[in-house]
Amino acid sequence: xxxxxxxxxxxxxxxxxxxxxxxxxxxxxxxxxxxxxxxxxxxxxxxxxxxxxxxxxxxxxxxxxxxxxxxxxxxxxxxxxxxxxxxxxxxxxxxxxxxxxxxxxxxxxxxxxxxxxxxxxxxxxxxxx
Numbered sequence: 001x002x003x004x005x006x007x008x009x010x011x012x013x014x015x016x017x018x019x020x021x022x023x024x025x026x027x028x029x030x031x032x033x034x035x036x037x038x039x040x041x042x043x044x045x046x047x048x049x050x051x052x053x054x055x056x057x058x059x060x061x062x063x064x065x066x067x068x069x070x071x072x073x074x075x076x077x078x079x080x081x082x083x084x085x086x087x088x089x090x091x092x093x094x095x096x097x098x099x100x101x102x103x104x105x106x107x108x109x110x111x112x113x114x115x116x117x118x119x120x121x122x123x124x125x126x127x128x129x
Contacts, residue, residue, distance in 0.1 A: 011059055015044060015066025023074070037074075041067035 019037030031039040044064020051057050110118065 008062055011062035012066035012069070015040070015063035015068075016070035017066075018063065019067035019070040023070075035071075037067055038071050040064070041071050044068075 019040055022036035022040060026036050029036055034042070041064050044060045044062075044067060046064070047053065048057050048061020048064055053060070
């Protein structure tokens, strides 16, 4: 992978991380009706499209698109869960999407007897095949 490609991926991931940081640590601060993460997305994409700053505008565009991706994901998470997620931390509360199963729960370890039964069934199936 070329160094430029690594930088591009890092900038986009960094834009999303910056938006997440701004939205969680500075949730009480707004820029008009927008959260600081949404403002970062708009400014980054705007500067990138306008071409202000030469090569730096490309970096701003990548940061802005990463931040925009985070903001869109946050909006979708809020809609799916019925508005229950106030920010990034609330996303853990999503149980499923309209009939889809929830995330698997932790399971207890098998007892030695249960493990023997499972392995005997596997051995019998392998012998039969």
